[in-house]
Amino acid sequence: MKTSFPSSPLAVFSDAHAAFSSFVGSISSKPSHTITLKGSVDAELNLGIFGKTVINGIGFNTQVPLAGLNNLQLTYKYPIDFNFDAMPLVKLSSIIEIVNPSKLTLKLGDVSFSTATPSGYIGFSTIKNLNLVPGKNIVISTTALESNLPAANEFMNNLYSQDGQLSLTGHSASSANPALNGGLAAMNSKLVVPKGFEGTALSQAPSKNWSLKVLPTSGSTKKVQVTATFQSPYYGYPVKFVRATSDLNDNSAFADAVIPGFALFRFDDSLLFEVSGTGSTTVTFTASLSDNFTPGQKPQWQTLANYAAANGKIPVNFNWLATVILNNDGINREADWGTGLSADIAVGSDFASIVSFL
Numbered sequence: 001m002k003t004s005f006p007s008s009p010l011a012v013f014s015d016a017h018a019a020f021s022s023f024v025g026s027i028s029s030k031p032s033h034t035i036t037l038k039g040s041v042d043a044e045l046n047l048g049i050f051g052k053t054v055i056n057g058i059g060f061n062t063q064v065p066l067a068g069l070n071n072l073q074l075t076y077k078y079p080i081d082f083n084f085d086a087m088p089l090v091k092l093s094s095i096i097e098i099v100n101p102s103k104l105t106l107k108l109g110d111v112s113f114s115t116a117t118p119s120g121y122i123g124f125s126t127i128k129n130l131n132l133v134p135g136k137n138i139v140i141s142t143t144a145l146e147s148n149l150p151a152a153n154e155f156m157n158n159l160y161s162q163d164g165q166l167s168l169t170g171h172s173a174s175s176a177n178p179a180l181n182g183g184l185a186a187m188n189s190k191l192v193v194p195k196g197f198e199g200t201a202l203s204q205a206p207s208k209n210w211s212l213k214v215l216p217t218s219g220s221t222k223k224v225q226v227t228a229t230f231q232s233p234y235y236g237y238p239v240k241f242v243r244a245t246s247d248l249n250d251n252s253a254f255a256d257a258v259i260p261g262f263a264l265f266r267f268d269d270s271l272l273f274e275v276s277g278t279g280s281t282t283v284t285f286t287a288s289l290s291d292n293f294t295p296g297q298k299p300q301w302q303t304l305a306n307y308a309a310a311n312g313k314i315p316v317n318f319n320w321l322a323t324v325i326l327n328n329d330g331i332n333r334e335a336d337w338g339t340g341l342s343a344d345i346a347v348g349s350d351f352a353s354i355v356s357f358l
Contacts, residue, residue, distance in 0.1 A: 017178060025186035027102070028170075030068045037062050066102065069132075073099040074168070074191040077138070077235065078200045080326065081333040089123070090145040090156065093333060095235055096191065098139060100132040107131045111175050111184060113168035115143055120151035125168055128329065138235040140326060164193035202233035206337050209282070211346040212265075212314070219357030222289045224265060228343075229282045234326055236277035242332055243323035244271040244285075251338075252290060253316040253345070258307045259300055263290035264316055264345075289354075298358040305355050308347045317342040 012020045026033040038061045044054050075097040083091040100106070108130040115125045125143040143166075145152045155164055170185035194200060213225040232239045244267040245251050251267040265287040275281045292300070308314055320338035325331060 021181070024180055024184065027066065027068045027104070028184060029071050029186040029188065031070045031101075032065050033068050034063050034065050037064055066104070068102055069106075069187075070101055071187055072189045073101070074189050075099075076191060076193050076200065078202060079197050080140070080234070081335045083333070088146060088148045090147050090152075091142055092145060093140060093142045093331075094193075095237075096139060096141050098132060098137045100134050100137060103134050105131070105133050108180060108184075109175060109177065112171075113174060113187070113189070114171045116167050116169075117151050117155050118165055119154055120149070122146060122149060122152035122155055122166075125166075140237065140329075159193065160196045163195050166191040166193060203235040204231060204233055205341060206230060206233040207341075207343065210316075210343045212351070213348070214350045214354050218289070218354065222293055223268075223286045224289060225284060226265070226287045226345075227282065227284045229280050230273055230275055231280040232275055232277045234277070237327045238275065238277045240274045240325040240328070241272055241322065242325060243269055244320075245269050246321040246323070246334060248334070249319065249321040251318075251320045251322070253287075253318055253343075255304060255314055255316055257315040257317075258304055262300055262304070263292060264304070264314060266290055267320065293358070295358050298355060301358060302355050305352050308351045309349075312348075313344040313346050314351075315342065315344050 023033070023035075038059075040057045040059045042054060042056045043058055044052055046052050077095040077097055080093040080095060083093070110126065110128050111130050112124050112126045114121065115123050123143055123145045125141055127139050127141050130139060131137075145156065147153060147156070158164070168187075168189045168191060170181075170187040172185065173181065174184040174187075175181040207228045207230050209227075209229040211227045213227075215221075215223065215225055218224055230239075230241065250263075252263045253265050253267075255262050255264045266289075268286055268288055270287075271283060271285040273281050273283045304314065318338035318341050320336070320341075321334050322337040323332050324335050326333065
């Protein structure tokens with residue numbers, strides 16, 4: 001006899017929490033777990049010319065193997081930000097991939113794991129609203145590093161010279177659900193944070209299709225008009241762009257390929273947008289010409305204007321820490337939108353007029 005079950009809730013009786021926790025623990029930590037199905041069925045037999053008859057109460061008792069989570073296989077994808085606002089806690093938010101090798105869809109809610117390196121405990125890692133479907137799952141994980149602990153300090157200090165080896169284990173309060181919590185306590189997962197975040201990558205560039213327009217007022221206001229198309233670089237998570245400037249960084253676009261170290265413009269906070277995880281939006285905003293927009297720098301601006309006239313574009317790279325909110329979680333994150341990212345900014349004949357303002 002073969003049969004299948006549609007999706008249905010699993011009812012756990014109050015006196016069965018211990019057994020259910022044991023089941024969750026086995027499913028969480030082992031490659032497979034065997035369950036026993038017992039019951040009875042009524043069978044209708046078609047006897048042809050003799051008609052149909054029903055045999056009631058045919059018993060069955062069978063063992064069925066279920067693929068387990070095998071302690072969850074974790075892969076580090078990309079660092080979102082470091083947050084130092086709650087010292088001595090340093091919060092490292094990252095995008096990680098969790099492989100669910102089972103056929104089960106698990107809605108675990110908010111979960112946390114005790115996090116340690118080979119040198120010792122360093123803090124807790126938390127994943128909000130964790131829903132695991134079969135296969136690959138992309139989630140946001142936040143590790144609260146207790147910087148007053150020697151192992152946590154060692155992890156942070158060595159991260160740019162060696163891989164960070166992390167062990168994430170369940171604990172007595174991994175979940176607010178007591179039936180789940182006992183099972184999650186059995187979980188022990190490994191995560192490698194690559195040295196200097198080498199090899200980590202955004203899912204796509206956060207921006208494209210840049211252009212710049214010199215305004216008739218640019219000479220007095222030192223403002224230019226910039227247009228670009230923005231999209232989420234965070235593996236399908238929606239982005240709300242909160243602030244283009246930073247108190248810690250000179251957020252600018254540098255024309256290094258034309259004049260090394262030469263800043264074209266500095267970002268203003270006129271840039272605001274929201275975008276879904278899969279969509280894009282085109283925004284026009286103002287930006288300030290850099291501090292080197294002075295008569296003494298006129299030869300450099302002429303060089304830039306000559307390049308723009310010949311090529312119709314100015315290649316730039318960004319030095320940019322932007323404040324964003326991911327997945328509508330209300331948390332302001334100062335994220336790196338500059339390292340390794342560049343763009344060709346299209347310019348028209350109006351760019352030549354920029355020299356006349358000096």
